[in-house]
Amino acid sequence: MFNFFKKQNYFLGVDFGTSALKAVELSFSKQRTHLVNYGWVDFNPGEKNGGIYKNSKLRVQDGRLQKCLKELFERMSLKSKQVYVSIAGFNGLVALIELPDMKEDDLNQAVKFEAHKYIPASLDEVFLSWDIVSRENIKRDRLIKKASKDSGTPGKVKILLVAALKEEVIKYEKIIKGVGLEMKALELEIFSMARSLVGNDLGSFVIIDIGARNSNIILTEKGVVKINRSVDVGGNEITKTIAESMNISRQRAESFKKQKKDFLNSHEGTLLLPSLELIAKEAQRVMKSYESKNKKNRIDSVILSGGTAKLAGIDAYFSRVLGVRTVVGNPWSRIDFDESLNPRIKEMGSSFSVAIGLALRGVEEYQRK
Secondary structure (H helix, E strand, C coil), rough: CCCCCCCCCCCEEEEECCCCEEEEEEEEEEEEEEEEEEEEEECCCCCCEEEEEHHHCCCCCCCCHHHHHHHHHHHHCCCEEEEEEECEEEHCCCCCCCCEEEHHHHHHHHHHHHEEEECCCCCCHHHEEEEEEEEECCCCCCHHHHHCCCCCCCEEEEEEEEEEEEHHHEEEHHHHHHCCCCCEEEEHHHHHHHHHCCCCCCCEEEEEEECCCCCEEEHHHHHEEEEEEEECCCHHHHHHHHHHCCCCCCCHHHHCCCCCCCCCCCCCCCCCCHHHHHHHHHHHHHHHHHHCCCCCCCCEEEEECCCHCCCCCCHHHHHHHHCCCCHHHHHHHCCCCCCHHHHHHHHHHHHHHHHHHHEEEEEEEHHHC
């Protein structure tokens, strides 16, 4: 998306989340991607302080992001000198637009003109990026061609428009420079998640990422993000509802979310979570909108991501409500790692989707060189 700056064989992705800071370092050799390092800093009070590869511990002080990042990097003993960074989806915009096909210079101007319709801020306040998703060459019937000098009517081009606030980009660039590294690229977290959870898999998938503060609903087709929606509820709201409904502390409610008992689909008594219902309804709208415009396509599956994806029965809940097979995403499936890490990686689950997706971007760029 936004490239700022050698060919190295180590790739570091950093996810600046609202509840935690996560980092993953990968390497690529013998046509395989390998886990070199991972680490995290948990900002939630009462939670364990985080850790890094080989189970080392890290103490965290809220509000001191750069200091936390520097200490985490030092403990991880990084080999990478450049960093791939993400920003939250609500700090950017993604839109799929359609324009008549034209020369690249003209297309660039047309995209900027069209962007005004989608971006609520001045274009001077954002970094703008766009990629051609598909081209459709529309030609006239042979009989019409004979009666006309034209060889055909202009085709259509579908473009994925991406914008991010400059102030957010500059903020993270300063943080990375402050710890002595260089920001290689920055992208919206939705693209990182799509890369680690879907990759280049054919078909149409819906990713439901339930973050701490907000949730993303991402629809991909053949590995390309086509639709993105942000819902202003997340894991924190779900924890609050559980705490209030069961009359327990938020800390106990957070632990409850990680228990194995399914209270979402239980015959004994179903736990009502309005936040999940809101997320499910928005996912239904996204799916209906896509299917109405793509009659021949169907949603192959729904993929869950984020810390709340650990909630027992949440996959069955969304499968029942959406009527589509639902699974908990596994971003680690595309990476080789030591078998001794299996228990820890299973525990972390899909919560590292963004950080892994960022590091995988580095691997992809390396392979293209």
